[in-house]
Amino acid sequence: MLKIWGRLTSVNVQKVMLTVRELALPHTFVQAGGKFGVVDTADYAAKLNPNRLVPVIDDGGFVLWESNAIVRYLAARYGVGTLWPEDVCLRADADRWMDWQATEWQPAMGPAFLGLIRTPEDKRDHAAIENSVKRSNARALILDQALQGREFIAGRHLTMGDIALVSAAHRWLALPIARPDTPALSAWYRRVMMRPAPQGVLTLPLE
Numbered sequence: 203m204l205k206i207w208g209r210l211t212s213v214n215v216q217k218v219m220l221t222v223r224e225l226a227l228p229h230t231f232v233q234a235g236g237k238f239g240v241v242d243t244a245d246y247a248a249k250l251n252p253n254r255l256v257p258v259i260d261d262g263g264f265v266l267w268e269s270n271a272i273v274r275y276l277a278a279r280y281g282v283g284t285l286w287p288e289d290v291c292l293r294a295d296a297d298r299w300m301d302w303q304a305t306e307w308q309p310a311m312g313p314a315f316l317g318l319i320r321t322p323e324d325k326r327d328h329a330a331i332e333n334s335v336k337r338s339n340a341r342a343l344i345l346d347q348a349l350q351g352r353e354f355i356a357g358r359h360l361t362m363g364d365i366a367l368v369s370a371a372h373r374w375l376a377l378p379i380a381r382p383d384t385p386a387l388s389a390w391y392r393r394v395m396m397r398p399a400p401q402g403v404l405t406l407p408l409e
């Protein structure tokens with residue numbers, strides 16, 4: 203059976219959990235990372251992830267780390283025609299937004315998230331937070347524009363692209379910051395959040 207190592211407070215683990223829930227894949231979940239430890243053991247580094255990070259999956263002996271690679275693998279193996287669009291251009295579209303989430307939006311948002319949610323007030327780097335808010339807001343506007351007139355990021359159906367984006371959107375929309383109006387992004391977020399998969403995975407308050 204598919205086995206997953208992670209902690210639900212991780213945006214990268216959330217992506218994997220949303221995928222297995224969308225695809226209704228039977229799985230076991232091992233709490234790892236952060237306060238759960240496990241990642242620090244020699245066994246974990248040797249057999250699961252030399253980076254000592256979560257998430258990791260073991261699917262019948264096939265071990266894989268890197269959250270977006272995991273989402274793509276699960277989608278390709280178990281979600282052809284749903285999370286993994288059969289049309290090459292639709293798939294590339296979804297794929298592009300996964301890369302954008304990992305290399306643009308998430309890194310832009312990182313300092314604001316860590317500063318405002320995981321750092322005591324007297325230890326915050328306000329300049330870094332301000333810069334991060336500015337950069338993540340600018341990227342949110344790009345996503346908002348892309349979502350105008352679309353139900354989901356690659357068109358009419360939920361794909362792996364939405365999976366990667368919604369975990370980041372959940373954070374961005376819950377950060378205690380000033381945000382520009384993003385009506386298309388907000389409508390899409392509500393649409394995705396109405397599905398069963400995010401329940402219990404994308405929770406509030408942020409931690």
Ligand SMILES: N[C@@H](CCC(=O)N[C@@H](CS)C(=O)NCC(=O)O)C(=O)O
Pocket residue numbers: 209212213214215234235236241254255256257267268269270
């Ligand atoms: N690029 C990696 C990043 C993985 C990563 O940074 N994981 C964090 C949680 S989001 C982690 O494992 N931190 C150490 C810990 O939780 O102990 C991925 O997308 O899977």
